[in-house]
Amino acid sequence: MSFVHFHNDVLFTQRLLAAERLYLGALDGLWGPITERAYQEFSLRTAAITKELGAFDTRSEQNICTLSLRAQRLCRIFLTRVLQGGMRVRVISGTRTYKEQDELFRRGRYGNPGPRVTNARGGRSNxxxxxxxxxxxxxxxxxxxxxxxxxDEAARIGLTPDIEWGGHWKSFPDRPHYQLRFSQEISITSLREHFEEGEAIQSYA
Structure with a gap:
């Protein structure tokens, strides 16, 4: 997976780019010149972060490049720290479209095979x-x-003040999960509303 993967969901891509303040056009789901320019700028900034902080294995790279620019930076810092600590770690999941999230939600439900891997439907996962x-x-x-x-050891080695670890959650600990830390509690509903309007979340830690 790479960010170009989201070309099959143009509206989702536009929202991601708008949240980065790179796409300033209408959220219309059409891949035109404005979307292309924003995408190219995102790609250039991604490449600059990679050059600055280093590249990793192919699977990790494919997932890191789907993240927001701020999350990319923090994820690379985290991964460097854990790898330097002697652990064999890869990033196995990054950003998912709503459709991809719904597909995960259906696993182990409604007669579908496999274990349940998430309790979140599309638009309800970070x-x-x-x-x-x-x-x-x-x-x-x-x-x-x-x-x-x-x-637990990976979190101990890799966490920084700007990263929130799912292993600290009380109701549903999720030890493989990491995300941007916010300076105040922000509901998933608020995140979704900002995202769907193409708005950046300003209250990071």
């Missing part, structure tokens, strides 16, 4: 707004690590 990412920890042989202690 992953839908470019501000959140999930990590996976792997063994030297490439196996997926699920141990709670390993994810």
């Amino acid at each position: 992953h839908n707004f470019g501000i959140a990412w999930d990590i996976g920890i792997f063994t030297a042989e490439g196996g997926y690590v699920t141990g709670r202690d390993d994810y």
